[in-house]
Amino acid sequence: MNHAAPQTALTAEQIRETVDRILSAGELPPIVQAGHPALRQRAAAFDGQLPAEQLSRLIALMRQVMHEAPGVGLAAPQLGIPLQIAVMEDQFDVDQEAAALRHRSPLEFLAVLNPTYTAQGSGLASFYEGCLSLNGLQAVVARPEKVLLEYETPEGAAVQQEFTGWQARIVQHETDHLNGILYLDRAQLRSLSNNAEYAAHWAEPGISRAREGLGFDDGPAGISVC
Structure with a gap:
């Protein structure tokens, strides 16, 4: 049975205190791992809990953590901060070859608040996907090939922007984080591999070898528990 992720119980003051503690630590914060409550709760919509200067510092820190990991996205709950920021x-x-098959092109730095996405069309793409909060694992996830992302900028502007290919995968993955969803909730679990086994057996631009060798289809798995 599917379950909706609970809303974070932290108050605006508690969220500010969490951000203050992280920003004043003088070092990069760790990325929290699966099992941390912030990853399984719906983050609070950003509505001014942080002043502009503090929000700017948090976004800069998140970008630094993302680069250091390294990764292509990071959501605030991955630092234990239940706010809708990514x-x-x-x-x-x-x-x-991989870039062409995955429709992967450079994505310029983007900071989003309160994002939501809507699939555009019925096309799906299935590829291996990983997460900085599930270290050492990858699994195949079928996601819409094209989405419309609606979000607010840190300056408060409302934006609608279409993304396709790998960029669409990134924005879906990060937006899911803000709703208590991990990629494993949408994955073909028979495809689950640790990084070493993936590199040894299944590393290729597509998933055909893994699909045959591990015995899974590449359709949407839906959300099991979130």
């Missing part, structure tokens, strides 16, 4: 950036130089 950052994304994909400047990785990848194999041309």
Whole structure:
């Protein structure tokens, strides 16, 4: 039976205190791992809980953590902060064949508040996906190939923007984090591999070898428990 993720119980004051503690620590915060409550709760909508200067510092810190990991996205709950804030950036130089198959192109730095996405059309793409909060694991996830993302900028502007290919995968993954959803909730669990086994057996631009060898289909798995 599916379950809706509970809303965070932290008050605006408690969220500010959490952010203050992280910003004043003088070091990069750890990325919390599966099992941390912030990853399984719906984050609070951003409505001014942080002043502009503090919000700017938090976004800069999140970008630094994302780069250090390294990754292409990071949501505030991954730092234990239950606020609907995420950052994304994909400047990785990848194999041309893989980039073409995955429709992966550079994504300029983007900071989003209160994002929601809507699939555009019925096309799905299935690829291996990982997460900085599930270290060492990957699984195949079928996601819409094209989405419309609605979000607010840190300056308060409302934006609607379409994303396709790998960029669409990134914005869906990060937006899911803000709603207590991990990629494993949407994954074909028979495809689950640790990084070493993936590299040894299934590393290729697509998933055909893994699909045959591990015995899964590449359709949407839905959400099991969130």
